[in-house]
Amino acid sequence: MLEVRRLNAGYGRAQVLFDLDLELRAGEVAVLAGRNGAGKSTTLKAIMGLVAPTSGEVLFQGRRIQGLEPFEIARLGVGYVPEDRRIFTDLTAGENLEVGSRPSREGVPAWTMERVFALFPNLAGMRERPGSRMSGGEQKMLAIARTLMGNPTAILLDEPSEGLAPVIVRQMADALRSLKAAGLSVLLCEQNPRFAAEIADRVYRIEKGRVLPE
Numbered sequence: 001m002l003e004v005r006r007l008n009a010g011y012g013r014a015q016v017l018f019d020l021d022l023e024l025r026a027g028e029v030a031v032l033a034g035r036n037g038a039g040k041s042t043t044l045k046a047i048m049g050l051v052a053p054t055s056g057e058v059l060f061q062g063r064r065i066q067g068l069e070p071f072e073i074a075r076l077g078v079g080y081v082p083e084d085r086r087i088f089t090d091l092t093a094g095e096n097l098e099v100g101s102r103p104s105r106e107g108v109p110a111w112t113m114e115r116v117f118a119l120f121p122n123l124a125g126m127r128e129r130p131g132s133r134m135s136g137g138e139q140k141m142l143a144i145a146r147t148l149m150g151n152p153t154a155i156l157l158d159e160p161s162e163g164l165a166p167v168i169v170r171q172m173a174d175a176l177r178s179l180k181a182a183g184l185s186v187l188l189c190e191q192n193p194r195f196a197a198e199i200a201d202r203v204y205r206i207e208k209g210r211v212l213p214e
Contacts (some may be wrong), residue, residue: 001023001024001025001026001060001061001153001154001185002023002024002037002058002059002061002078002132002154002166002187003013003022003023003057003058003059003210004020004022004023004043004047004057004058004059005020005056005057005058005059006019006020006021006055006056006057006058007020007021007043007046007053007055007056007058007147008053008055008056009022009042009043009046009051009052009053009054009056010042010051010054011042011051011093013098013110015054015209016039016043016209017039017043017046017053017179017209017210018209018210019056019205019210020039020043020128020206020209020210020211021211022043022187022204022211024127024154024185024186024187025075025185025201026183026185027180027183027184027185028185028186028201028202029176029177029179029180029185029186029188029199029200029201029202030046030182030186030187030188030200030201030202030203030204031187031188031189031190031196031199031200031203032187032188032189032190032204032206033190033193033196033204033206034164034191034205034206035191035206035207036047037058038207038208038209039208039209040158040189040206041083041158041159041189041204041211042179042199043087043189043206044080044156044158044187045140046058046066047065047073047078047156047168047187048073048074048080048156049066049067049068049070049072049073050076050200052067052071055068055143055203059073059080059124059153060073060076061076061077062078063076064163067154068155072128074150074152076152076157076177077105077108077153077154078152078153078155079147079150079152079154079155079156080147080155080156081140081143081144081147081156081157081158081160082143082158083159083162083184085094085140085142085143086143087130087131087139087142087143087146088095089130089131090130090131090132091131092126092127092128092129092130092131092183093123093126093127093128093129093134093142094113094127094128096131096142096146097113097116097142097145097146097149097156098149098200099146099151099166100146100147100149100150102149102150102151102152103151104151105120105151105152108151108152108153108155108183108184109182109183110129110151111148111149111150111151113149113177114146116145116149117145119145119148119175119178119179120141120142120144120145120171122137122138123138123142123145126138128159129205136163136164137163137164137165137168137172139170139177140160140164140172141171141172141175143181144157144175146204148179152184153184153189154184154185154186154188154190155184155186156187157176157186157187157188158188158189158191159188159189159190159191160172160176160188160190161190161192161195162192163172169192169195172195173195173198173199176188176199177199180199180201185195188202
């Protein structure tokens with residue numbers, strides 16, 4: 001589904017990723033594990049075209065996508081949920097979902113508002129609530145739900161459990177298992193080893209911009 005080969009990337013003259021290799025298979029949950037500053041978020045941003053790789057390859061369904069604009073990568077079927085969520089706080093939950101809605105994609109189960117509310121029951125009663133009046137955990141769920149409304153084939157999640165109450169973390173783990181069962185491929189950054197162990201088919205440990213040997 002997604003393959004990264006010898007990826008090098010960074011910010012200006014500061015190199016962050018060094019010959020990084022990873023793959024995400026169809027219907028798999030893969031976790032990038034490591035401390036803050038290890039290069040996890042930069043990896044997702046480089047895949048999504050938000051950071052320009054200096055060398056290496058990023059392949060999505062066999063097609064090279066490095067060098068494409070983020071919106072072009074999204075149109076191919078890659079969803080991205082940043083750590084800071086980026087929801088529209090002046091819009092309601094329902095309006096946020098409508099903004100993210102895109103036509104269904106061949107071979108991918110279509111996501112509707114009712115379906116994402118079933119995935120995240122906490123949001124079901126918040127259809128008319130502005131994003132600014134939602135908790136951090138609710139906003140994170142809404143950010144994932146909005147991305148799903150774009151009917152992606154694969155989704156990149158940056159620290160989905162960070163800062164959440166234990167009960168919300170369990171709900172997030174259940175939701176990610178449901179996404180896998182629905183056939184979605186998921187690549188996520190995560191610092192919580194227990195959370196990662198619950199959901200991951202594969203774990204890549206990153207340190208100083210490099211994937212450590214297994």
